[in-house]
Amino acid sequence: MTTILESDAATTAVPQSTNREGLIFEHSKRGRRGYKLPDLDVPDDADALPASLRRGEIVDEVEVSEVDVIRHFTRLSKLNVSIDAGLYPLGSCTMKHNPRLNEELARTPGFALSHPLQPDHQVQGNLGLIWHIEQTLKEIFGLPRVTMQPVAGAHGELTGILMVHKALAKSGNARKYILIPDSAHGTNPASAAFAGYQIKELKSNSRGTVDIDTLAAAVTEDVAALMITVPNTLGVFETDIKRFAEILHDKGAYLYCDGANLNSFVGIARPGDMGIDVIHSNLHKTFSTPHGGGGPGAGPVGVSERLVPFLPTPTVEKREDGTFYLDHGHPDSIGRVRAFNGNFNVLVRALTYMRSMGPDGLRRIAHIAVLNANYIRARLRGSYHLPYDAPSLHEVVFSDKLQTPKDVHTLDIAKRLMDYGFHPPTIYFPLIVAGALMIEPTESEPKEELDAFCDAMIAIARECEERPELVRSAPHTTPVRRLDEARAARQPVLRWKR
Amino acid sequence: MTTILESDAATTAVPQSTNREGLIFEHSKRGRRGYKLPDLDVPDDADALPASLRRGEIVDEVEVSEVDVIRHFTRLSKLNVSIDAGLYPLGSCTMKHNPRLNEELARTPGFALSHPLQPDHQVQGNLGLIWHIEQTLKEIFGLPRVTMQPVAGAHGELTGILMVHKALAKSGNARKYILIPDSAHGTNPASAAFAGYQIKELKSNSRGTVDIDTLAAAVTEDVAALMITVPNTLGVFETDIKRFAEILHDKGAYLYCDGANLNSFVGIARPGDMGIDVIHSNLHKTFSTPHGGGGPGAGPVGVSERLVPFLPTPTVEKREDGTFYLDHGHPDSIGRVRAFNGNFNVLVRALTYMRSMGPDGLRRIAHIAVLNANYIRARLRGSYHLPYDAPSLHEVVFSDKLQTPKDVHTLDIAKRLMDYGFHPPTIYFPLIVAGALMIEPTESEPKEELDAFCDAMIAIARECEERPELVRSAPHTTPVRRLDEARAARQPVLRWKR
Amino acid sequence: MTSTWRRNLTNVSNLPDPLTSVHRYISNASEDVREMLEVIGVDSIDKLFETIPDEVKLTALLDIPGPWSEIESRRWFRELAAKNKSAADHVSFLGGGAYLHYQPACIDQLLLRGEFLTSYTPYQPEVSQGTLQTIFEYQTHQCLLTGLDVANASLYDGSTGLCEAVLLAERVVRNRKKVVIARSVHPQYTETVRTYVQNLGYEIVEVGWTADGRVDTAALREACTSDVFAVAVQSPNFLGVIEDYDAIREIADACGAVKIAVITEATSLGILTPPGAHGFDIAVGEGQAWGIPTQFGGPYVGFMVVKDALKRHMPGRLVGETVDVDGRRAYVLTLATREQHIRRGKATSNICTNEALIALGANMYLSLMGKEGLREVGEQCLQKTAYLRKKLNGAGSISLPFSGPVYNEIVVRTPFPATQILADLEHEKILGGIPLGPFYEGHDNDFLVAVTELHTRENLDHFVAALTAAISRERR
Amino acid sequence: MTSTWRRNLTNVSNLPDPLTSVHRYISNASEDVREMLEVIGVDSIDKLFETIPDEVKLTALLDIPGPWSEIESRRWFRELAAKNKSAADHVSFLGGGAYLHYQPACIDQLLLRGEFLTSYTPYQPEVSQGTLQTIFEYQTHQCLLTGLDVANASLYDGSTGLCEAVLLAERVVRNRKKVVIARSVHPQYTETVRTYVQNLGYEIVEVGWTADGRVDTAALREACTSDVFAVAVQSPNFLGVIEDYDAIREIADACGAVKIAVITEATSLGILTPPGAHGFDIAVGEGQAWGIPTQFGGPYVGFMVVKDALKRHMPGRLVGETVDVDGRRAYVLTLATREQHIRRGKATSNICTNEALIALGANMYLSLMGKEGLREVGEQCLQKTAYLRKKLNGAGSISLPFSGPVYNEIVVRTPFPATQILADLEHEKILGGIPLGPFYEGHDNDFLVAVTELHTRENLDHFVAALTAAISRERR
Numbered sequence A, B: 001m002t003t004i005l006e007s008d009a010a011t012t013a014v015p016q017s018t019n020r021e022g023l024i025f026e027h028s029k030r031g032r033r034g035y036k037l038p039d040l041d042v043p044d045d046a047d048a049l050p051a052s053l054r055r056g057e058i059v060d061e062v063e064v065s066e067v068d069v070i071r072h073f074t075r076l077s078k079l080n081v082s083i084d085a086g087l088y089p090l091g092s093c094t095m096k097h098n099p100r101l102n103e104e105l106a107r108t109p110g111f112a113l114s115h116p117l118q119p120d121h122q123v124q125g126n127l128g129l130i131w132h133i134e135q136t137l138k139e140i141f142g143l144p145r146v147t148m149q150p151v152a153g154a155h156g157e158l159t160g161i162l163m164v165h166k167a168l169a170k171s172g173n174a175r176k177y178i179l180i181p182d183s184a185h186g187t188n189p190a191s192a193a194f195a196g197y198q199i200k201e202l203k204s205n206s207r208g209t210v211d212i213d214t215l216a217a218a219v220t221e222d223v224a225a226l227m228i229t230v231p232n233t234l235g236v237f238e239t240d241i242k243r244f245a246e247i248l249h250d251k252g253a254y255l256y257c258d259g260a261n262l263n264s265f266v267g268i269a270r271p272g273d274m275g276i277d278v279i280h281s282n283l284h285k286t287f288s289t290p291h292g293g294g295g296p297g298a299g300p301v302g303v304s305e306r307l308v309p310f311l312p313t314p315t316v317e318k319r320e321d322g323t324f325y326l327d328h329g330h331p332d333s334i335g336r337v338r339a340f341n342g343n344f345n346v347l348v349r350a351l352t353y354m355r356s357m358g359p360d361g362l363r364r365i366a367h368i369a370v371l372n373a374n375y376i377r378a379r380l381r382g383s384y385h386l387p388y389d390a391p392s393l394h395e396v397v398f399s400d401k402l403q404t405p406k407d408v409h410t411l412d413i414a415k416r417l418m419d420y421g422f423h424p425p426t427i428y429f430p431l432i433v434a435g436a437l438m439i440e441p442t443e444s445e446p447k448e449e450l451d452a453f454c455d456a457m458i459a460i461a462r463e464c465e466e467r468p469e470l471v472r473s474a475p476h477t478t479p480v481r482r483l484d485e486a487r488a489a490r491q492p493v494l495r496w497k498r
Numbered sequence C, D: 001m002t003s004t005w006r007r008n009l010t011n012v013s014n015l016p017d018p019l020t021s022v023h024r025y026i027s028n029a030s031e032d033v034r035e036m037l038e039v040i041g042v043d044s045i046d047k048l049f050e051t052i053p054d055e056v057k058l059t060a061l062l063d064i065p066g067p068w069s070e071i072e073s074r075r076w077f078r079e080l081a082a083k084n085k086s087a088a089d090h091v092s093f094l095g096g097g098a099y100l101h102y103q104p105a106c107i108d109q110l111l112l113r114g115e116f117l118t119s120y121t122p123y124q125p126e127v128s129q130g131t132l133q134t135i136f137e138y139q140t141h142q143c144l145l146t147g148l149d150v151a152n153a154s155l156y157d158g159s160t161g162l163c164e165a166v167l168l169a170e171r172v173v174r175n176r177k178k179v180v181i182a183r184s185v186h187p188q189y190t191e192t193v194r195t196y197v198q199n200l201g202y203e204i205v206e207v208g209w210t211a212d213g214r215v216d217t218a219a220l221r222e223a224c225t226s227d228v229f230a231v232a233v234q235s236p237n238f239l240g241v242i243e244d245y246d247a248i249r250e251i252a253d254a255c256g257a258v259k260i261a262v263i264t265e266a267t268s269l270g271i272l273t274p275p276g277a278h279g280f281d282i283a284v285g286e287g288q289a290w291g292i293p294t295q296f297g298g299p300y301v302g303f304m305v306v307k308d309a310l311k312r313h314m315p316g317r318l319v320g321e322t323v324d325v326d327g328r329r330a331y332v333l334t335l336a337t338r339e340q341h342i343r344r345g346k347a348t349s350n351i352c353t354n355e356a357l358i359a360l361g362a363n364m365y366l367s368l369m370g371k372e373g374l375r376e377v378g379e380q381c382l383q384k385t386a387y388l389r390k391k392l393n394g395a396g397s398i399s400l401p402f403s404g405p406v407y408n409e410i411v412v413r414t415p416f417p418a419t420q421i422l423a424d425l426e427h428e429k430i431l432g433g434i435p436l437g438p439f440y441e442g443h444d445n446d447f448l449v450a451v452t453e454l455h456t457r458e459n460l461d462h463f464v465a466a467l468t469a470a471i472s473r474e475r476r
């Protein structure tokens, strides 16, 4: 419940009663119970466990009722903003509508109660589902195979680069470097490093993209691959992508595409047709599986013919008779990248979404996502600085350059947006933009919501002129106000203690 | 998101952006769609319907997407307070915890997808469930039969009084009057009237209960029944209840018990053992089925031997072989009080709850509900006037007598409680208390929550002394503030119009 | 347990100590209890119950099963549900006032939000705007769909809704005691009315149908004497046939009766001309078809929409628009002087708890489907039914006794008892229809078949094949 | 569709007009699009895509199924799910790193709240305190259960968790290249480690077990040379046997290796002495057993808890406590300098998206069960397993190859190939266990049987009966 309070009495009343919810450990009271099990129906055998192996009571673990638990998590949930409640324009995260049908079907008992180590003949439904989503992604990517094993984008990156490494090693020289533009997401260099490579950073040009010459110069015999995001983190498409592929392929190197931004061209163009050798896609972005406060996700990886032998094992294959099986027989495989079968129940959600959208719907995603971003771009242009003027697709990156003279910065603008009821955009990324405000509305947003957001952004721009202090001290209407993050890092308190 | 705003800019920002949600009709935009059906797979026959019977487009009906709908209802939900978020002490409504297991099991396909007009042999599970819940309520009531057909307390009242009427009519004289204490709930007289009776009101005594002599004097040959709430709406138990029964029975009249307050003595004492002839119980109160913003509920009615022949048809009976059937053969029945089988899926929830609690759990409900109410009574005694001093059970009724001198009234206190994050108690009921504050915490509430509530009530009592205006102008922190209810009634606007 | 309801209270108490007991739904444990007893100033919980005389106090625990863990409850209730045959594992053609329509996935998940599920009647508008605004929207949908002016927040169901409509009509007309109800109104609705009015001195006159399955207007004209206060017809009626509202209105007007239209298949409003457009005064009915599970008959939701002139006679809750002290638009329960908590014995109805959550589900359904979806659902029901009707008409010794226009339900007749035929279809995993025999004398060979947008052409073809096969089996 | 991934882009475009299309998940319709294009100042959507060269643009729609209505999707996906055999219709004794435990009803319904389901990583703490505080609580539960100091917000799963632990250990010890992993660690975990480190120049040394099924300490001592940076054991191990942490710690300490305890059955922490109490440095494992569905292997949740000294080497998100400008306690993501978005190529891990919602479910489970419930689940698993073990020991030609102490999983040996025996049990609607043959040479007659609190005595007795019957059938 919100609006202004007229009195300190009320003021103090509210934080306590409606905003503050103690830790579950602080609700604990001796003797309370939140569960019941059936009574033990077998003899109680005192020697079932050697005394030395039996722990004492779990000191400080909670004792609460079911009521306490439901109240606690219901109240905490109210402190979050979410896609279900409105625009959540985190650039690069593709915060789109998460259809409830996906949740319903993922809970189908046959899926939810199946076990990862059942023999193939018992899980034909699951194997069929994995096979069908691979077929669908093959068509979307324009590539011959896709592994469904990786459980996140970064996991897919590692998987992809490991395949490149293995392929090169097999042909005699694994090489030393991965080229990565300075606009790239942090997981790219991190994944490349864990895959055993050193990173060479490519400076982007004035459009924010990679120059052919810069690339050509950088691609030596030591370069294993270029790892590039298409469109890049400015939302700008690498128009020369096909030439990039040629340059790399000429030198025996690979083209890795970070597909986090697939939402902007799904159904419009296909990575495979661009000469891309490897691409991961975040199903929790383009394919609507819920972000869940940070996860779970899935990061399937599509590869070109040359890399097929190196895919993780097992793969799912279809027999003549229409049955499916797990194929462990890939001698050149990099091995498995996770136990069991990846985030299977995320795949159920994603395939449900792909079927709900269909070919025309997928294309419409890109159309409207790009339309929405460009609408925001058009409406906010005058009010905020646009560091890169090149046409952008599904997201637009502004900076705080026009506001800094008033000593108001991106962080302040982000916080002030909260007072207007919006989640802020991604900020200070990509790194090539000082004070970046990275806005990705996705196709889900209706025009009214975009207008309300733009109105708020414009109002804030005015506030920066007229009442900068108001913006600098924002947020004013959130359950808590600005936090002392330095303190959190200086003297870390990472768990509750009595 | 709540707390104080430091500036009008923010102030005005919030109501628009986080509090205000337009009507779904105001979200409508031509061409938007929130649904999809499979394409029609049969020939489209233009003559399927005579043109004269076919309506044109449903003017002004909405056109919105699924996103619009989910956003709309999610945002609206945030404007409600609820049991899941905290104490909801509406007296007489028994706002207790609604277990989620009840919801899960009510959705079991075999229940949810069964049809009310299936033959008995196809719905043995459903008939068995109705039979089992009747057996359980028989034991709880201490009465020989219970009809599960009524779908709310008031519906049960009508059913019960109709049975009384039919029974008396059968024995020659249906009689004229139903006696109802002045403390009774409004549905009592309303139901009695629709059952064909006139109401005679009984004045309650200084304890707020009914005097034996008052009753004895009132019970003439014209009296069909006494309709009494046990414990009454003050939470005070009618200690003479057994004598009441005798007095009525001596005169050939019946004792009807409004069981809305069963929560205070379930498992402790049984209506049947008190000489009660008819009792309805609100399953949405004592037996935890969710109130859902006003319903649905269920109001099963238990009866004594004398009234069994008059129960609504059909009844559920069990055969020797353990199978169940619907028995329509009750010549003296009052008939059916609703199509089909009552609120069956409310019964599933209630029986789930009865099983979860078990005999000891049901008794504990009464124990802790009464303990919680008396705890509040003890803590608030000094701060608020207690019009009736008699020991009360599951609820306690205060008045605004101590506050009126400062020209602060019950309504103001109720509204101010909202600023402290609590739903107000029931107010201005029972009518025998001027400015009543009727508080029923139920057994669900933990001591901490009761303390927070009492602290708030005490703080408000202090505010009434020190800053009455603050209380009079409350609430200050709700999505909307005090409403012009007179205007709503004077010029009713009961639907949206373009 | 069956017969233990009698209890001897004289034996000595063997009740467990209240302090030892603990339950997952009850937060306060022994430590809390002790602290609270101290504040109250008594030394035991039992002391708090002294106003209940010992002579009626139980001396033993109730003899009922439990407490069960969630694990045990899941086992027992799922086993019980598994004893049902239902649309979960059969293709169902059952209607007769309860229809299996498409249920959009998001609705049930939204209804589980505690803010909707665990709040109550919005007596306190400042903290209940969510519920209030959704009811206001629901009322608006009802008006748009029925072509009438004022809708209430909900009634128990269609059958009790009809009762309320009859009572309303009598209040309006006054001093008349007859109500005419078409025999083709859902028989259980009429039964319910008989129960409701049994002590009010009304006479219920039933009027039959003609060969086309529509109300027999000649008989109706005869029945409509000057002491009739209301005429109630259902369309589509219990035989699936769409009534001629205008013809009926004319006759009812002639005697100054209130015209009540009963609707048991709410989706029909998406494609059929609404009662309001034909001058009816009251539209009352069952909203279950708007995406609510059939769940063995309830909870459902009754709707009532009336002409503006009747609004102060309306039963049940009404939500109206107003403003708060800051001038912001807001919603509130209004015209409460009609209701039992104010008017008590003189209220327009005794209803208090209604079917709010079901109405909210219907409201979400109507918003999701919207203008176009409501039409398309109607169109698909209509077309699939027309397809089935054509196929049956030809087939073997099957006949369709009623020739009038239909929406999504038809009466099918075979040379054999409906119950036998249907039992036969059951083996084919088909719930084939509802026998008319129990409802209407001399219709033992007839059964009611309902079709919705959920039926595929394959379902319909299979139904016809299975039915003809069943008949030839009976032949032998 | 299978092989249409190749596409000729030269044929003329046959794409539909963007303006005509409409979808329920996309609000903006043609009217909106027109208004917006005008503001942008272009006359078509295609104009916005001009930076994508025509040479790579599709000229036809993708060749994939859809769009499907919810009705069609429900049919297709439910049919697919029905092709599985699972614990939905069988009694399952499958474990091996994925366990079927009691799932409290309220958890899934709470997880469906949009505030949890549809928010993302709490980068903006002022509007994400709900998620942040639950993570802080989750971290606390992990510390209490493992007896260690600092836990992170979650990792992908147990297997990748072990990878991260190995990488962490190497960062700490430096300049050593050998890691010792017990062969009784989940084989798929070890496989995953091999994949992760394949280009980092580590050597993985495996150590076997002795007759009791515990790590062969002699072999371990031999393996623990001065160039070993970490020793990883699992307890209970893949054979179900509980390891002797102290013995292993001593050996590892002797060579200065980081001691990693792997836990795949998280409920065992409710009753077994935790690794922290035995001086281990890192506890890492799979949290699925805390009420998460087995769902064919994912999503699950990896947990990692370390000694305080290692916290700045921790992979993944960490939530810490702080205050806001008004001094109110609040929570925030912290020590971010470890992470990829700051440290990029030098980060402690590449993880970004984790398993937050699953961790939240586990957090709810741990809170509901609490101190007493976690113990009781452990006790019931222990006792029911002991009961089954006793019954099997006697029975026919069944043997239990490993004599060490167990928690809720045992290896069962018969004279016949496990796959044959299990196929036989399948006919009895029993998913009887996991064959060890595929994981360990020479164990073709062994299979792994898991028991939890969900098994009734009747289930266990029936299992023994069915197993002995299966064996005698094989005999013939």
Ligand SMILES: Cc1ncc(COP(=O)(O)O)c(C=O)c1O
Binding pocket: A092, A093, A152, A153, A154, A155, A185, A187, A188, A229, A233, A258, A260, A261, A282, A297, A299, D351, D352, D353
């Ligand atoms: C451009 C880009 N690349 C990679 C990633 C990493 O993907 P994930 O978070 O699924 O590991 C992200 C997600 O934030 C991203 O935005």
Ligand SMILES: Cc1ncc(COP(=O)(O)O)c(C=O)c1O
Binding pocket: B092, B093, B152, B153, B154, B155, B185, B187, B188, B229, B233, B258, B260, B261, B282, B297, B299, C351, C352, C353
């Ligand atoms: C004392 C009392 N009697 C009767 C009723 C009516 O019950 P229901 O609302 O279920 O019709 C109520 C409910 O408010 C009540 O409190």
